[in-house]
Amino acid sequence: MKKYCYGICLLISITINILLSIYIYAGGENNQEISHQLSLTWSEKAAAEAEAVAAISCSGHGRAFLEGLIYDGQPVCECYDCYGGPDCSELSPECVADADSGDPLFLEPFWMQNVADSSILIPGWHRMSYRYDDYTMMSTELEYYIRKLHSIVGNAITEGRYMVFGVGSSQLLTAALYALSSENSSSPSNVLATIPYYPMYKGQTVLFNSENFEFGGDTNSWRSNNSTNNMDVVEFVTSPNNPDGELKKSVLGGKTIHDHAYFWPHFTPIPGPSDHDLMIFTLSKLSGHAGVRFGWAIIKDKDVYEKVLNYISVADMGISKDTQLRVLKLLKVVTEKDGKPLFEFAYNKMKDRWDRLTSIFSKSTRFSIQKRHPLHCNFYNETRLPSPAYAWVKCEREEDDDCGAVLEASKIVGRSGSSFSAKNRYTRLSLIKSQDDFEMLMQRLTELVSLENGSVETM
C-alpha cells in the first residue's frame, strides 16, 4: 500500500513537473516578446497617458484630450456639434447644420487608421534651442520631405527654389506681402485679389496700416480704372479659389502671391506643376491638420526669399520645433507609397460628398452650385472632375437676394457671399468638416430642396 502510494505520488508529481515546465516554456515565449516591449523606460508614462485618454469612449461623436475639457481632474468627452451627453451619444434633433468654417476634419478618420505610424513622442528636453544644428530655424529633414511631396504629387516645381516655413499659410501671406511691396512709402503697392476672394487678404493688408501697401480691392475693377502702370501691384491669385474652387490665373500680370492651399489631388485635378514666383501651401488642407499651424512658401527670387525669412524671424523667431517634428512625421505618412493611401482616402471622401451634394441640387431650381469641369490630372493620370472644398451656392430666385438668410431659415449656416466681396445671392458651404457635420448638412439640404415641391421627402 505504501509502495503503491509512492508510485501514484511520483506519477502525480512528475505530471505536475511537466505541466509546470510547459507553462514556464510557453510563458517564456511571451516573456521574450514582453521583454522587447519592456525596453521602454522614460517614454512609457507619456504613451500610457495618451492611450488612456484616447480610449475614453465618446460614441464616435466626440473626443477627449489631455489638454481639453477636465472634470474632477480627468479629461472628459468634448462632443462635436449637434451631439451632447457625457459620452456624446445624444443627437440634438433641432440642430443647425454648420457649414461655415473650413475645418478640414474630413481627414480625421485617415489619421485614426494610421495612428501608429503618425504619432510622435516628444521628450521634455527636445529642441530647447532657438536654432537647429545648421544655425537655421527650419528643419532640413522636413524641407526635404516637402520637396519630395511636391515631386510625388507634381503640383509645384521646387528644384532651385527657396523655401520658408510659416505659422500656417496665414503668416506667410503677410510675409509675402511685406517682401513684395514697395519700400517707397510715397507710392504704396496696391494689393489686389479677384472677387470672390478669401477675406483674410484684405484683413491682413489693412491690419498694420502700412505705408508700403494698401488694399486696392478687385483686380477687374482696378484694371478698368487704372489703364496703365501695372508695376506697383501685388496680386493674390488663389488657385483653386476659395470659395468657388476655380483654377485661377493672374489678372493683372504684375507681382503675384499664388495661394495654393487647395492645390491637392483631392480637391482638383492637377494639370501640371505650378511654377510661379511665390507660391504658398499649407498643411491644413493637405493632411487636415488645421490645428497644427504650419505652412510653407516656395520662392524663386533670392531677395524675396531673404525678406520673407527676415519677416518670419523678426515676427516670432520661427516655427515651434515640436510642430516641425510633428509635421515631418505626418508628411512621412503622406508620402508613403507615392502618396496613394492619403490621396485615395481624401479623394474618395470628397468625391462621395460631391456625388451626394450634386444629387440633392439636381432636384432644385431654387438653388444652384458651381459648375465643375473635367480636367486631366497628372497625379492620377486620368481625367477627373474637381471636388472642391466648398460648394458655392447661388440662390436663383430674384427675391432670395440674401441667400445666407434663406439657408439659415432652414437651419443651414454657410458663409455669405459678401464675406468674399461677392453678392449675398451666393453662400459658401464647407464640405470638408467631419462626417457628422456633413450628414447634418445633407439632411438639412434635402429638407430644404424637398420644400420646393411642396412636400418634405423622407431621407
Place this chain on the structure above:
Amino acid sequence: MKKYCYGICLLISITINILLSIYIYAGGENNQEISHQLSLTWSEKAAAEAEAVAAISCSGHGRAFLEGLIYDGQPVCECYDCYGGPDCSELSPECVADADSGDPLFLEPFWMQNVADSSILIPGWHRMSYRYDDYTMMSTELEYYIRKLHSIVGNAITEGRYMVFGVGSSQLLTAALYALSSENSSSPSNVLATIPYYPMYKGQTVLFNSENFEFGGDTNSWRSNNSTNNMDVVEFVTSPNNPDGELKKSVLGGKTIHDHAYFWPHFTPIPGPSDHDLMIFTLSKLSGHAGVRFGWAIIKDKDVYEKVLNYISVADMGISKDTQLRVLKLLKVVTEKDGKPLFEFAYNKMKDRWDRLTSIFSKSTRFSIQKRHPLHCNFYNETRLPSPAYAWVKCEREEDDDCGAVLEASKIVGRSGSSFSAKNRYTRLSLIKSQDDFEMLMQRLTELVSLENGSVETM
C-alpha cells in the same frame, strides 16, 4: 531498493515542483507589471522611436534628434559648439567661447532629469481643428496652469485679467504695439525704450512701416526733447532689463508694454507681483524651451485684450495645438511642489555661474560687470542677489572703446553695446547657454584676465 528509489525520486520531483512554483510565482509578480505595460498598443512605435534616438550616445556634448541630422537614413549626433567627431567627444582646443545668444540651454539638465514626467505623446489625429471645444484657439487648461504658476511665484497679478497666447513673446510685442498705438495716422504713436534696450523693439516697430506708430528711440532723450504731451507714446519697459538685468520702471508714465521675459526667481529676487496694464511673459526664459515658440500676455483692459486677440487671429489663427499641449505638460512639472524643484535647480545654476564669474572679474581692473543689489524675494522669502541672464561687461581702459573687439581678440564672442543702442564700450555675455558653453567662457575669461598681470595663469 526500489522503494528507496521511489522515495528519492518523489523527493526530487516534489523539490522540482516547489522550485518551479516559486519561479512561476516570482515571474508572476513581474508578469503583472509587464501586463500593465503590455497594454500599450498604437503608441508603442512612437515611444520606441523616441527612446532609440535618445539613446544614441553623443558623449554629453551633443544630441541626436528624429528630425535632425540624418546619415544613411539614421539620426546621428548633432554636436554642441566646440565639439566634433561622430560621438561629439572631440573638443576643439582653439574654440571660440560663444556667449552671444540668449539660448537658455542651462535648463536642459533639469528636463533630462524629469523626462518621464515632461514628455508627451501626440497621436496623429490630435486636435486637427482650428479651434478648441469652447470655440477659442487657446487651451483653457493651459491658461489655468499659467495663472496657477503666477500665483505660486508671486510675480504677476492675474485675477480679473485677460490672457492671450502668442508665438513666443516676440509676436506679442508686435500685437501689443498694434493694440496700444494710435489709430489716427496723422499722429502716429511714438514707440520708446530706455537705453540699453533689446533691439527687437525697434526691429518690430519699423518692420511694417506702419502709419500708426513709429520708433522714437530712447525715453530719456525723448523726454528732454518733448517736454509736454505724453499721450501718444508706447513705452517698452523691460524688467529685468535685457541686457543689464536692472528692474526697470516706466520713464514716461504713458502707455506701457511690460516685457517680463526675465522676471523669474532664478534671475531676480521677486519683490512682489507685477500689476501693470499689459505684461508679457515667455516660456523661453522660464523653463528654457526657446525652441517651443510660446509666450503670453496678461492684460487689464478689455478693449486692448480684444485687439491683441484679433491681431493673433488675423496674423496666424492662433498657436499650434501640439505646442499648447507640450507647454501644458511642461508647466505641470514647473508648478509641481509649488515650483521648488525647477526654480531651485535654475537658481542654483545661475548663482553658481555668477559666483564663478564675479570671482574672475574681481581680479580685473580692465573689465567690470554690472553691480548687483540684494533685494527681498517673496518667492524664497529671503533677501538675495539677482543672478541675471547676462553679464553686461564694461571695458574700463580708455583705449578699449570697442569692447567686443577686445574680447574677440581673446576668443570671446559677446553682443556689442551698440546692438542695445548703448556704447560699444559695453558688451553683453550670455550666461544661460549650455554648461559646455559656460565652461569655455570661464576658460577664455580667465585667460584674458590673467593677461592683465602679464602672465597666463593656469586654470
